[in-house]
Amino acid sequence: MKYLLASMLSVTVASFLISPSKADDWGCEVLLCAAASNPSWHDVPACHPPMEKLISAMKRPGFSWPTCPEGGAGKPGYEKYAECPAGWTPTTGDDGRGQGFSREQSQCARKVTTCKGGRSSYGFSSRGRTETTADGITRVFSRNNACAFTEFRQRPRRSDPYYFDIKDDATDRSNRFWFNLQK
Secondary structure, three states, rough: HHHHHHHHHHHHHHHHOOOOOOOHHHHHHHHHHHHHEEHHHHHHHHHHHHHHHHHHHHHHOOOOOOOOOOOOEEEOOEEOOOOOOOOOOEEOOOOOOOOOOOOOEEEEEEEEEEOOOOOOOOOOOOOOEEEEHHHHHEEOOOOOOOOOOEEEEEOOOOOOOOEEEEHHHHHOOOEEEEEEEOO
């Protein structure tokens, strides 16, 4: 199945490359290649010229993303970070240690209470004590309570951070196609 999809995509993209080009053909080539998922555009030889042209163009001042009105897609979306693991919530880059603040939700956080029977433990008096576990999770303890803390960890990054939402006219639903621009 993946080879059938790859050959169909190759033929479609090749027809764009062979036929006389219009200004918006490049945008449609980019859309077709970016939407290729199994295999990705990296494994479709006909996709290399339009995608490499895109990557080069993005480095120039005044870059404007090529669009494909026929495909119902304009500029793609971009989400640098993947979802946090189950039970964790995205949060900004401040982990409570005063290491700077970022509006970007680059951390995942969760509140943890290890108190038994609803009793609090006041084993120390240093407010805002932090510790980091061997797996990189930072614990920020609540006030003087040694058994209630918030854990922070780096939010996972997406390997394919760009996406196009393409509407399926038959179902009236949009499908999201993720891709990357790494050569």
